Amino acid sequence: MLANRRITWIAAGLAALALAGCGKQEPVTATTAPAPPATARVLVVGTDAAYTPFESQNEKGEIAGFDIDVVKAIAGKAGFEVKFVNTPWEGIFNALDQGDRDLLVSAITITGERRQTMDFSKPYFEAKQLIAVRRDAQVATFDDVKAMKVGVQNGTTGDEVVGKLQGKSSGNIKRFESTPLALKELEAGGVQAVVADNGVVEHYLANNPGGGFKTVSDAAFPVEQYGIAVKKGNAELLARINKGLDDIKADGSYDKIYAAHFGSAPK
Template identity: 70%
Template sequence: MATMTTRHFMYTAGALLVGLTLAACGKQEPAASGASAPSAATPPAKVYVVGTDAAYAPFESQNEKGELVGFDIDVVKAVAKKAGFEVKFINTPWEGIFNSVAQGDRDLLVSSITITPERQQTMDFSAPYFDAQQLIAVKKDSSISKFTDLKALKVGVQNGTTGDEVITKLQGKDSANVKRYESTPLALKELEGGGVDAVVADNGVVINYVNNNPDAKFKTVSDTSFAPEHYGIVVKKGNTALLEKINTGLAGIKADGSYEQIYAKYFGTVPKAAAGAASAPAPAASN
């Protein structure tokens, strides 16, 4: 009887030991599975804050929902997707837009910004993505036919833009006839009301306004003295890592046809072969 009890005890102890071993093994599986999960996770894409002055249709403006839309917005979205990063757009007044990137409040800027030697001293530009030129807007009955006709007239411009620069050079820095406004549409509204005799601004913006405001009865005047300009995407001086990402994405959307599709959406035509292809800006300076 004692022998049977011992056997029973040994059998029971052995079964218990096996059960505990299996239970211990069972508890290790979730830990092993959980340990490997972080290494398989994909890190979130970097989000860059983009500053833009949304008062420059068709390049950047706000729709009825308050969303930022336009050619520049679509280009940067496409560039970001191609280069593997994300963007968040913030409407930023033109007067402080360059300081916002210099101080680190914005990572990059896209706002119809002309590449100029002066600006290149304090900020870095991407490869050009749009070719522009200054254009004169006047009323249909105006006798103005060339840029020099504006010498003694009241001319509206957006403050701090290339239009401001060229008119200031023509009339002199102390001229009271240079009327500066916060946006080009405001300057054009002043022309409509008779407050100025002409407005000088980027061709894309002027043409868009004239086409969409037929009741204003404007016409445009071009002049061969206006030098070609190139828009670029701005980053803080020395931010070569971000600049490389932007240029990679920009080259990518030009190669796969995305850029042409965006251009045609806003301007109805395919860009000329030279559009955005220049590696260096013209000496003259837009927005």
């Protein structure tokens, strides 16, 4: 009886080995997880978080603002996740070009020069340059600041237009890391005017009513359009961003975000 059991066990063992041998001939796919598509990973968004109300850091150190809410809403519609990384303006475009950032949102004006090195989404915001001066300043047009000390944020369109007016190397142009810093310098008397995007200037003045400023608009300033930037040639991501932007405009989400940051829906 014991011998019969041993024979039975040996037979069973040989059968198991035979089955195992057959199993090795099949491709092992059931236990190998497929690699996730590139679009499934979290996309890194570069933003210079010093441009209230578009992007800034709150008391918790979180990056928040109009641009941030717009991209979050677009990502929700387009089906990707995003992570925002504070990126100084001076190096923000280089970070995109090197692949350290997947996209940029930072009140970036779409220009022909920038289009040569990166691609832009459809415009999501219209802006104009605005002049901030002391209330008693005799300034009615942009030409009136030609001989003044003017504060600008380095590398912005405000910097560009003042550079064209006074000369790029003019000693009267004082460049700052952010527009709020330039406006603080105006308040302190270190500059006589500041030229910057209207959204940032108006927000600063509304939240600093004791600054003694007024704003001056000039019809010579062209309308500027902000876009979300992606690396040159990244057509797939650009298409998804544009589709998401279309969707949030169609369902009213964009208008709600706009009103939350600027007091009313865009006209």
